[in-house]
Amino acid sequence: MNKTVEILQYTLRKGTGEVFHSIMHDISVPLHRRHRIDVVSFGHSLHDPDCYYLIRAFVSTESMATVLDTFYSSADWRDGPREDIIDCIETSLKTVMILPSESVDGLRVQV
Known part of the structure; x- marks a missing residue:
């Protein structure tokens, strides 16, 4: 069975890598999982502590759109870590x- 995989790469504002990781580890990833989003892996890039990645998997491209629309419009996200996360990000791909x-x-990391 195939999965739709989304890889997000973030270049963070200088010096925010540890704060960003704490938010991801303690707040954002658990929130994703409560919303039944499959977080495959996340963490710092090996080349720079202010570069970060998030890998998520979905049943299909269509379900990805629906799940993410629901997640990003939820009060959990809007009133939760959204602003703190956005404040750390300089650019994203x-x-x-x-x-x-x-x-x-094979990409999955247990955290």
Whole structure:
């Protein structure tokens, strides 16, 4: 079975990498999971502590759009970590691809 995989890459404002990771680890990723979003992996890039990635998997491209629309319009997100996260991000890139489930599981990091 294939999955739709979204990879988000963030260039963070200088010196915000540790704060961003704390927000992701303690607040944002648990919030994603409460909303049944499959967070495959997240963390600092090896080349720069102020670069970060978030990998999420979805059943399909269509479900990804629906799930993310619901998540980003929720009070949990808007009244939760949204502003703190956005304040740390200088630029972001998004890539979406279809991968076999086995490949997604190979990217999975247990946190």
